[in-house]
Amino acid sequence: MSVRHAVLGLLAQRPRHGYELRAAFQALVGGEKNWDVKPAQIYTTLARLEQGGLVVEDGVEQDAGPEKRIFALTPPGRQALQEWFANGIEPEHQHDEFFLKLMIGLVSGVADPYRLIHTQRMHLYQELHDLTEQRGQADPGRELANILLFDKAIMHVEADIRWLDMIEARLDDIRRQPLPEPDTKPRGRPKKIWGLPG
Amino acid sequence: MSLIQADKLTKVYGTGDTAVVALDHVDLTVNPGEFVAVMGPSGCGKSTLLHLLGGLDRPSEGNVSIDGQPLAKMPDNALTQLRRRKIGFVFQFFNLIPILSSVENASLPLLLDGANSAQTKQKATEWLTKVGLEHRLASRPDQLSAGQQQRVAIARALITDPVLVLADEPTGNLDTKSADEIAALLKQVAKTWGRAVLMVTHDPRIAAYADRIVFLKDGKVVNETHLANGGDGAKQPAGQESSQTLAVSM
Numbered sequence: 001m002s003v004r005h006a007v008l009g010l011l012a013q014r015p016r017h018g019y020e021l022r023a024a025f026q027a028l029v030g031g032e033k034n035w036d037v038k039p040a041q042i043y044t045t046l047a048r049l050e051q052g053g054l055v056v057e058d059g060v061e062q063d064a065g066p067e068k069r070i071f072a073l074t075p076p077g078r079q080a081l082q083e084w085f086a087n088g089i090e091p092e093h094q095h096d097e098f099f100l101k102l103m104i105g106l107v108s109g110v111a112d113p114y115r116l117i118h119t120q121r122m123h124l125y126q127e128l129h130d131l132t133e134q135r136g137q138a139d140p141g142r143e144l145a146n147i148l149l150f151d152k153a154i155m156h157v158e159a160d161i162r163w164l165d166m167i168e169a170r171l172d173d174i175r176r177q178p179l180p181e182p183d184t185k186p187r188g189r190p191k192k193i194w195g196l197p198g
Numbered sequence: 199m200s201l202i203q204a205d206k207l208t209k210v211y212g213t214g215d216t217a218v219v220a221l222d223h224v225d226l227t228v229n230p231g232e233f234v235a236v237m238g239p240s241g242c243g244k245s246t247l248l249h250l251l252g253g254l255d256r257p258s259e260g261n262v263s264i265d266g267q268p269l270a271k272m273p274d275n276a277l278t279q280l281r282r283r284k285i286g287f288v289f290q291f292f293n294l295i296p297i298l299s300s301v302e303n304a305s306l307p308l309l310l311d312g313a314n315s316a317q318t319k320q321k322a323t324e325w326l327t328k329v330g331l332e333h334r335l336a337s338r339p340d341q342l343s344a345g346q347q348q349r350v351a352i353a354r355a356l357i358t359d360p361v362l363v364l365a366d367e368p369t370g371n372l373d374t375k376s377a378d379e380i381a382a383l384l385k386q387v388a389k390t391w392g393r394a395v396l397m398v399t400h401d402p403r404i405a406a407y408a409d410r411i412v413f414l415k416d417g418k419v420v421n422e423t424h425l426a427n428g429g430d431g432a433k434q435p436a437g438q439e440s441s442q443t444l445a446v447s448m
Contacts, residue, residue, distance in 0.1 A: 125402070125411060128406035129406045
């Protein structure tokens with residue numbers, strides 16, 4: 001996915017070899033702690049891009065160690081990069097464990113859903129507080145990548161808190177509904193029921 | 199000693215069948231240097247609480263002490279004086295005087311209290327500099343951004359050297375970035391300048407700057423949470439979690 005486009009973009013800046021690409025990537029995202037890309041991933045990505053004709057070898061650098069192949073962007077590579085820039089990115093919707101906990105709480109009847117919301121809310125406020133503290137300590141002059149990611153994380157936690165408020169406001173309505181049950185499909189061969197008109 | 203000590207604070211508007219309980223036996227203490235956020239849905243009693251704590255209104259039942267002084271039996275003129283000298287107010291719509299410069303706006307509380315004008319001007323300049331407006335001293339409100347106007351209002355709130363700052367939705371009229379800057383500034387008011395700060399907000403992101411959040415619902419405190427500082431070490435901005443691993447940092 002996006003590592004491939006990052007490689008194309010970094011090659012649009014200038015031709016580089018794999019080792020340089022990885023270093024440039026890590027510097028840009030604010031370090032491995034934010035987004036760790038292993039060298040192997042860079043090399044496989046380069047190999048695939050080369051196969052697809054999006055990058056091409058542009059000389060070899062030979063210093064003390066083994067020789068390093070330098071890659072450059074081809075016109076189709078530039079085209080692929082432009083397409084990436086031209087289109088929106090699908091947001092990542094991950095499975096939400098709290099959602100699952102709430103539903104299991106409702107069907108099992110062993111947890112008070114208001115309590116579940118409360119516990120989660122306190123947890124999220126603490127998380128939001130910690131993120132805000134760290135965001136405040138990040139140096140805007142040097143840590144742009146971290147600040148952008150902290151902002152994103154903060155906004156996401158904020159959205160989760162608002163979502164909890166909404167669940168809480170709707171909880172009584174939700175509880176009046178029958179709980180979702182699987183469609184009951186008879187297992188095995190359908191039994192013939194005698195006595196019913198065909 | 200607590201700076202705010204509120205016991206069983208109750209406010210009922212109206213009487214008989216039409217009586218509305220805006221605040222229902224609320225206990226609250228706030229210490230010097232503490233930054234407390236009060237949250238809750240509209241009509242939960244947040245503003246009523248702020249008015250009672252600021253001596254702008256009197257409770258139907260219960261007591262408030264500010265800096266050791268019980269407000270209950272205080273005559274109106276003493277209450278006005280306490281409000282003017284011990285409490286700074288910050289509002290959602292800044293409440294600046296349009297024809298006055300930043301320095302003049304920030305000076306108002308001291309001038310109203312009969313202070314010497316040269317000293318007041320110097321003090322206003324100092325506080326405006328501390329809140330980051332040294333380059334906008336002569337600007338009128340309409341020449342300032344919303345965030346800058348709120349900074350002037352904060353300088354105005356601090357000029358009397360109050361022990362307590364009460365802020366009513368201070369970021370409610372600001373864009374996201376200015377809102378965060380103002381929240382950070384209010385935190386500084388508590389942490390660096392040692393004032394107690396009580397802020398009413400409905401914005402979780404802004405409340406998260408505080409040391410403690412008090413949740414109000416239907417006039418009652420339904421929950422109170424202390425936000426621990428640096429308890430579990432630095433967390434990562436969990437921005438990306440696809441196939442990449444999120445290494446845990448120190």
